[in-house]
Amino acid sequence: MTRFTLKFYGVLMLLAVVLAPSLASAGVVELSKNWKSAPMTKVKASGEEISATGFNLKKWQPAIVPGTVLTNMLEWGEVPDPFYGMNNNKIKDIYETGRDYYTYWFVNDFQQKAKKGEQVWLNFRGVNYSFDVFLNGKKVNTERHHGMYLRSKYNITDLLAADGNNRLAVIVYPVDVVGNPNGGQGGDGTIARNVALQYVAGWDWIQPIRDRNTGIWDKVTVETTKAVDLQNPHVVTRVPGVRKPGAEQAPAFIETSTELVNATEATVAGKVVVEIGGQKVEKEVSLAGKAKVEVELPTIELANPKLWWPSGYGAQDMYTMSVKVYLDGQLSDEETVPVGIREIQHKWNDHTRSMQISVNGQKIFIKGGNWIISDAMLRLTPERYDAEIRYHRDMNLNLIRIWGGALPERPEFYDACNKYGMLVIQDFWMSGDCNGRWVDPMKKDDQWTRRQYPDDHNLFVESAADVIKLIRNNPSLAIWCGGNEITPPQDILAALKDSLDALDGTRWFIEYSNSDSMSYNFIGGNGDGPYGIQPDSIFWQYRTWPFNSEVGSVGVGDVVSLKRFLPEENLVVPTDKKGTEAVSDEVWTYHKYISYGNSMEPYGGASNMEEFAKTAQLVNYNQYRALMEGFSSHMWDWYTGTIIWKTQNPWTALRGQMYDYYLDPNACLFGTRVGSQLIHAMCNPVDKMVTIVNNSFDTQNDLMLVAKAYDMAGKEYPITQVFVYSGPTSVKKIMSVEPFLNKAGMEKDGAFLQLQLLDHNQNLISDNFYWYPNAEGNYSGLQEIGASKLQVEATKIGDNKVKVVLKNPAGAPVAFFNHLAIVDAKTNERVLPIFADDNYVSVVPGAEKTIILDCPQATTSNWKLAVEGYNFEQKYFNIK
Known part of the structure; x- marks a missing residue:
């Protein structure tokens, strides 16, 4: 395990942020301490023997519960950090070892007596994949429990020890069919024969999880009632x-x-x-x-x-x-x-030919992100959930879709979505890749066979009904979805609809993620995309599916992020191998890098890792700002919503993410944040038409639009300062600014454009800063821009908050694309997670900008501020 990863994981385990519980019951105690574990192959005793309090556990390892076998092996130092470099290849895969290798015993000694008239219950909220339970020398379950997503509850009143000293022993078996991780989506596809995670056999954004996440991965509680x-x-x-x-x-x-x-x-x-x-x-x-x-x-x-x-x-x-x-x-x-008191409605929009979502009677233009899972090794904590959902809120998104190859998300995930106002689409556990939508030479079985996965349809239906009961009360849960890019088999689908009608009955059910009932596919293809790097103009000009469930791009982090999981010898500029999806460095390929194409060439390319990562942030920002602005520009005309593929990675992947696995934001997050502002001034990259988008429910009177152009020396060219009117949930074109940009030298050297909106109280509600190439499409002016004269002042304004004031003197060049970070004063390591109300910011001459940085989960506050800009060498500043 790398030093950073070990420290990061330890902090997550120790944090004690107080979060509202999803459902609390009197007399409930979680068994989260004092667990021990050992592999089945090394234990020559029965469950009855092991669960007797006199059985010797001296050679057993302390265990993490909730956790998996692999997270425990990592904690014990038996395997290297699989998220670093090529370490995952050093860990034995269950397909080669057989299931017994990752079959483990978990034992817990706990105190509990049953008083007269009391009933005591043992609850498991999630075990992967099957298990038997023993307590005080007796077997608890009459039949082995199967199903990763199916809760189980046992009345243990009569099995408790009279003196209150109890021993619980649980043997956990891996999924019945472990799948061959042959490099396909879900490996050879047979992982889907289980009612469990599909990504664990590998996908185009992750390598296989070697134990397939075997273990007691969710809470174990003891509950007392009458x-x-x-x-x-x-x-x-x-x-x-x-x-x-x-x-x-x-x-x-x-x-x-x-x-x-x-x-x-x-x-x-x-x-x-x-x-x-x-x-x-x-x-x-x-x-x-x-x-x-x-x-x-x-x-x-x-x-x-x-x-x-x-x-x-x-x-x-x-x-x-x-x-x-x-x-x-x-x-x-x-x-x-x-x-949360709310009502979610949906209706078909005949103009866009897609579904339209309303909350409390008000239509909402959906701006969403696709979510895989918080951590690929199931190290799921309320603190990490809170941080990740807050990042989505900070991007001005309003919906998260949970992809069908992963989890029915945990109550703690929904707690955070309730708190931050994120609507949720919850997929059930199917995918077009594993479950047979397409011909795939990587798959073991043909389409007709895969179409009937999983093996146990009754278990799927039973698990689905239980999941509905688990999460249905959350106001954030908005939509159910039968599966990712494919419906469940017809018998499951019918039973699923019956369960939803009987157990919920209030939410829209989409049969699959890109169904025509969600978004009529009049274009052809699979009903989603495009993916990968795109010209900014594509998002404005090219009409795609009217409620697009997946559209996305790149997402490499900055050099600090990359150094956390790429060995020093692999910190190289990735060079594409012609005719393949691979790059010249195998570690970049292993971590699923997708090419930035020639998008960095207009900036002069990159000769080293630092230049590559720095330039990537310029591309990242523009990609996601253009994506969100382009879809918003056609709100209610072409589109009722769009969902980015994807906003996060549960491991150290090199694609599609707004923040890295370590919760460090990159420029994608802030480009999305600006492009998704509720009330927003934006500029079409093709015809330079300025447009006002109003996503609010109110008419916006007395909005002032302030538009200015700047040349590369920092000279200002005023364009307009005018009051504009905008109706509720509407898009309105204002004027083209191209002639003014040309006056600022855009054709020769490129130019800057600043668009600001002020409300009737003169509060700045939208601030948007563009940089444009010259007539040949090159950022020649940026490559020659003068050094920034940025002035920085940082002041602590609370236990975990810092106010930063950035000033750019009159007569100076634009202080362009500045990144701010809080770092430990001794080590200069970044403090994470960090939440900023803006970042990657530019400051025009004679102006200042105030930014608030918040590090609510920090354990110390001995900090400095790190600032680095495109034309500003990184410097550290003391915080007053």
């Missing part, structure tokens, strides 16, 4: 009519139900009580012995509710709902459920 256990409470919020954020609201209506399980043989009677927002409803119940029932409660009417809105449109107000069950006046069980 006779009746309250399970899977369900909340539906109804918000009729068209609403406005911040206004006095008409009533909303809250429908609730819950499952009740009587653990005893006796008939019991009592009542269920639900409270939210000062309102209370209840219902009398009676349960026969060992009965399980679902109870629907009276609808709650909530006056003037605080509504939940997607990011940028309003607040993400949340309520806490209490659900309790009483027996003879005594509390038997309770749970608290975070509730």
Whole structure:
């Protein structure tokens, strides 16, 4: 493991950021400490023997739970960091070793007694892939549990030790079919015969995960109740009519139900009580012995509710709902459920021929990102989720689509989406690559065989129903999707629809990610793309699918990012091999680099790694700004939304990401952020037409547009300063600025364009800075631009916040494309994650810019500020 990776992982494990729980229950204790582990091949004892407290565990290793076999082996130092260099090739793959090699025992000693009248339950929220459970010398499960996504719950009351000293032993087996990681999408495809992750056999953005993520990968809890256990409470919020954020609201209506399980043989009677927002409803119940029932409660009417809105449109107000069950006046069980009051609607837009999404009656132009998984080795923490979703919010996106080859995302992921206002499309676990959409010579089975994956259809359906119950209460969850680029088999699809109707019934279900029911494919092809580097003009001129589920580009980080996982000898400029997708360096190829083509040549190319990575950020910024602006320019005409492929990587890949695996943002993030502003002034790269995009629900009167051009020496050429009007959710063309850019020398040397929008209070709400090549398409002026005279002042304004003021003196050249970072004062290593309200910024002569940097998860604050610009050598500044 590299020093940086070890430090990074240790910080994630130790952080204690307080986040709102997705669902809390009284009397629940997580078993997250004191685990030990050993491979099955080295343990010559039965589960009954191992789970006896007298069994000797002296030679067993301390284990991480939640975790996987590979994360534990990494912690024990038995394998190198698979995310660094070519280390992954040094780890034995399960396809070669056989399943027994990665079959492991996990043991936990815990304290728990059952008092009179109490029931004690053992809960597993996720184990990959099958397992048997033993407690105090007895087998707990009568049949082996299968399914990575299927929760399991066991009543262990009668198995607990009288003295409270208990031993739990769990043997975890890998997926039934491990798949051949032969370099195809999902390897040979047979990984999809399981109801589990598909990417673990490798994809075009990741190498194979050698243990296929075997382990107790999600929470294990012990829960105490009385006779009746309250399970899977369900909340539906109804918000009729068209609403406005911040206004006095008409009533909303809250429908609730819950499952009740009587653990005893006796008939019991009592009542269920639900409270939210000062309102209370209840219902009398009676349960026969060992009965399980679902109870629907009276609808709650909530006056003037605080509504939940997607990011940028309003607040993400949340309520806490209490659900309790009483027996003879005594509390038997309770749970608290975070509730966001909102209603999501969808309707077909006949003009665009695509679906249109509304929230609380207001249509939302979808600006989204495709999400794989937070960490490819399932090191999933609330802190990392919070940081990643905050980055998506900071990009001014409003939706995340969870790709179908990965997870039904965890409640902690949804907690962060609820908090930051991100709508979510949740795919179920199919992909066109593994499940047979296309002919593929890399696949073991033919299309007809793959079309019927997985092997156990009943397990898929059962897992889907359980996942629906797990995450359905989240206001951020907006859309269900049957699979990535393919529907499930017909019997699964029918059962899935039945489950969604019965267990949810409030959300739009797309049969597959690029279905005509989402976005009518009148162009041909697969219904998504394009991918890879594109001329900026393509996004404005080329009409693609009207609700595009995948469109994306490059995403290499800067040189600091690259040095974290590329060995020194591989820090080279990647040179394309003609006729292949590979580059001259095998490590770049191994980490799935895709070419930047000739996009860096107009900047003069790159002779070393530093120049390459620095120039890549200019390309990154322009690519994603142009993507978001181009789609927005055709809002409601060509498009109802677009979703970037993709915004993050769960390992150290060299493509499609706004921040690297270590949570270090690159220029893609800030280009997307600017291009996705709610109210935005932008310029068409083809005809230089300035356009105003208003994504808000309100008419924007008295917006002032300020447009200025600058030449390479920094001379200002005023263009216009004019009040403009913009209707709600609309696009409006204003004027062409090409003649003014030519006056600033664009044809000869290139030029700069600054577009700013001020609201009626003179607050700057959109700030957009373009740089243009000369008539030959080269940035000749940038290559000769004078040295920046940037002045920097940094001041601590809170425990984890720094205010930075950048000033550029009058008469100086533009201080172009400056990157800011907080670094440790002793080591100069970057403090991560870091959140900036802007970055990669340019400051025109005679102006200043204020930027706020936030490092909320930092463990120390002995910092310096690092600043580097295109024409400004990196310098470190003390923070006052």
